[in-house]
Amino acid sequence: MTAYSLRARLLALWILLLASAIATAYLMFGVYTQSTGVQVARTDITVGRACREIIDRYAALVGLREAAGEADLATVVEAALAGVPGVEGGIWSAKAGSIAYAYPTYEGTGPKTDLPAAERDTIAAVNAQALRAGHAVSLNRPSRTQVLLLQACPLRGPEPGLTAWTMGRAHVNDGPTYTRFVAGLGFLAATVLGSAAFLGWFLYGFSDRIARLERALSAPRPDGEDLPRLDPTGEREFDRLVDALNAAGGRLREARGRVVAAERLAAVGRLAASIAHEIRNPIAAMRLKAENALVSGDPDRATSALRTVLGQIARVDTLLRDLLNLTQARPLTRTPTAVAPLLGACTGLHEDLAGTRAVQVVIAADGLPEHDHPHIDRAQVARALDNLLLNALQSTPPGGRVCLAAERVTVDGAVRLRLRVGDTGPGVDPAIRDNLFEPFATGRADGTGLGLAIVREIALAHRGEVRLDETAPETTFLLDLPWQPS
Numbered sequence: 001m002t003a004y005s006l007r008a009r010l011l012a013l014w015i016l017l018l019a020s021a022i023a024t025a026y027l028m029f030g031v032y033t034q035s036t037g038v039q040v041a042r043t044d045i046t047v048g049r050a051c052r053e054i055i056d057r058y059a060a061l062v063g064l065r066e067a068a069g070e071a072d073l074a075t076v077v078e079a080a081l082a083g084v085p086g087v088e089g090g091i092w093s094a095k096a097g098s099i100a101y102a103y104p105t106y107e108g109t110g111p112k113t114d115l116p117a118a119e120r121d122t123i124a125a126v127n128a129q130a131l132r133a134g135h136a137v138s139l140n141r142p143s144r145t146q147v148l149l150l151q152a153c154p155l156r157g158p159e160p161g162l163t164a165w166t167m168g169r170a171h172v173n174d175g176p177t178y179t180r181f182v183a184g185l186g187f188l189a190a191t192v193l194g195s196a197a198f199l200g201w202f203l204y205g206f207s208d209r210i211a212r213l214e215r216a217l218s219a220p221r222p223d224g225e226d227l228p229r230l231d232p233t234g235e236r237e238f239d240r241l242v243d244a245l246n247a248a249g250g251r252l253r254e255a256r257g258r259v260v261a262a263e264r265l266a267a268v269g270r271l272a273a274s275i276a277h278e279i280r281n282p283i284a285a286m287r288l289k290a291e292n293a294l295v296s297g298d299p300d301r302a303t304s305a306l307r308t309v310l311g312q313i314a315r316v317d318t319l320l321r322d323l324l325n326l327t328q329a330r331p332l333t334r335t336p337t338a339v340a341p342l343l344g345a346c347t348g349l350h351e352d353l354a355g356t357r358a359v360q361v362v363i364a365a366d367g368l369p370e371h372d373h374p375h376i377d378r379a380q381v382a383r384a385l386d387n388l389l390l391n392a393l394q395s396t397p398p399g400g401r402v403c404l405a406a407e408r409v410t411v412d413g414a415v416r417l418r419l420r421v422g423d424t425g426p427g428v429d430p431a432i433r434d435n436l437f438e439p440f441a442t443g444r445a446d447g448t449g450l451g452l453a454i455v456r457e458i459a460l461a462h463r464g465e466v467r468l469d470e471t472a473p474e475t476t477f478l479l480d481l482p483w484q485p486s
Contacts, residue, residue, distance in 0.1 A: 010206075014199045021192040040147050043086075043170040044138065050087045051136065051153045053080040054164035058091070062157040073100035077164075081105070087168045090115070092127040092152070094161035119148065119167065126152040127163040146171045209233045213242070286313070332380070332461055334485060336373040339406045339417065340365040346385045347404060350393055358398040361389075364405035374408075374417040374483045376462060381419075381481070384458040384466075387451035388421040388477050395425035395475070403474075408483065415483040416464075422476035428468060436468060455479065 057076045073091050077100045081087055088103035098115050106112040115123070122141065130137040130152035139150040147170045155162040216230050229249065230242045286309045293305035343363050354361050385404070392402045405420040428436060437456040452466075455477075459466040464481035 010199060010203055014196060014203075017195055017199075018192065021188055024188055040140070040149070040170040043147070043168045044140070044149050044151075046084055047087055047149045047151050047166045047168045048136070048138070050081055050084045050089060050166040050168075051151045051164055053084075054089060054091070054166065055153050055155060056080075058155050058157065058164065070099050074102060076100070078102035078104050081166070084166075087166055088112070088116075089164065089166035091155065092123065092163045092165055093159075094128070094131055094163075097124070099162075116167075119150075122148075122150060123152075123165055123167070126150045127165055130154055130163050130165075131161065283316075332377040334375040334377055337376050337378045337381075338373050339368055339419075342378060342382060343385070343404050343406060346382055346389055349386065350389055353390075353393050354402070357393060357396070359393055359396045360401045361393075362401060362403045364403060365407075367407050369408065374481065375485060376417065376481060377458075380458045380461065381479075384455040384479060385419065385421070387455050388479070391451055392421055392423035392425070392475075392477075396423045397425065400424040411480075417481045417483050419479040419481070420469075420476055421479075422469075422472060422474040425475055427475045433468075437466065 054077055057080045058073075061072060061076055077090050081089055081102055082104045085105040088101070088106070090101035091099055093099045101113065101115050103112040122139065126137055126139050131154055134154055136151060136153040139148075141148040141150070148167065149170065150165065150167050152163050152165040155164055212233065213230065216228055230245055232239045232242060290305055290309065293302040296302075340363070343365055347361050347363060350361070389402065389404060396402055401424050403420065403422045405422075407418050407420075409416050409418050437452045455466050459479060459481065462481045463485070464479070466477060466479045469476040469478050
């Protein structure tokens with residue numbers, strides 16, 4: 001089933017509103033046109049009736065008299081048009097032109113007695129056409145605000161060439177009908193434009209708030225945080241969603257902390273058997289040496305036994321110290337740290353070992369910015385580098401090389417500090433490759449197998465990771481940390 005977004009639904013609503021407004025305007029225009037058509041038809045009927053009224057009165061006049069003067073004709077016209085409001089007319093002679101004119105219902109300062117000059121040519125043409133046709137002729141001449149209606153009728157009598165004519169006006173863009181149409185259309189336009197503006201404003205605000213939430217949720221989070229802290233949008237419904245997401249983010253962070261603690265405890269549980277074995281061996285060796293020294297009574301042998309015991313005690317002490325570093329979580333103290341001096345200090349601690357083993361140590365940190373330093377815990381990162389560097393030196397044959405490098409990289413929009421420790425040794429034993437960062441996984445007989453596990457814990461505390469670079473030509477470990485926590 002297709003799911004439509006709220007934005008698409010609101011847009012569809014706006015389109016429907018616009019379509020209904022267009023349809024309503026069309027219907028209103030149709031009703032108005034029909035109303036004006038009826039008005040024009042009524043005026044046309046009135047004008048025709050008035051023309052016939054002039055014919056009837058003229059016939060009655062000539063029936064009583066053999067000849068009629070212009071005064072008599074004017075009286076006929078005025079009497080015929082007295083009961084027809086808004087209609088003017090007269091009698092036209094083909095030879096003399098207008099011989100009688102009247103507009104008895106004219107609403108002016110006085111009676112109108114002059115033929116309208118603007119329509120004189122039209123009146124003459126219509127009368128001439130009626131005289132030629134021998135029957136009534138009508139003419140409609142529309143303009144922007146009115147329709148001019150003319151009708152001419154031949155007059156039968158003793159004097160040839162006479163016609164009666166009447167003229168009226170139907171106002172199409174004036175009057176109550178036009179006023180109601182304009183008011184309705186204006187109200188419709190105002191409501192449609194207002195609704196469109198409101199919906200447009202709402203859609204703009206809606207889209208802007210959604211875009212802000214999308215940007216906040218998709219923004220890179222260098223420290224690996226699952227959900228960011230969202231700011232209120234100012235919209236009640238959106239803010240309820242923001243509060244729910246913020247609450248979910250808080251619960252997720254708490255759950256992450258509990259998972260990390262559970263993983264740490266699980267690791268401690270897995271270590272129990274290995275710790276017992278690792279401590280049991282040096283204790284057994286010390287016991288055997290001490291018993292043999294007591295039985296022999298030889299002072300030299302006792303001295304050798306004591307040295308052996310002290311060596312085994314140092315071995316146990318190293319094991320316990322590494323174990324405590326692995327299991328005891330220390331809070332991070334992040335500070336802007338210059339990486340190049342840190343690499344130099346770590347290398348300086350192992351100069352004697354590198355010289356003894358004839359191994360060259362190279363530092364590559366030239367590409368780091370001078371004034372922008374990563375926010376890391378210097379002491380813990382130094383401990384991680386010490387472990388990686390010590391493993392590299394112990395694994396590299398004489399004449400080999402160890403490279404300690406740092407660079408600033410961008411991964412998925414997040415800036416990170418990438419530390420590389422590589423060596424030209426034989427590589428990682430395939431037997432421990434899958435469990436390389438698990439406690440007590442070691443390829444050396446004298447190793448405790450806790451160094452890489454400690455490095456992994458320090459990386460996780462920084463919300464970073466440590467891994468073996470499978471694509472590098474040398475044995476290379478990558479310590480990848482956020483450049484700056486969010």
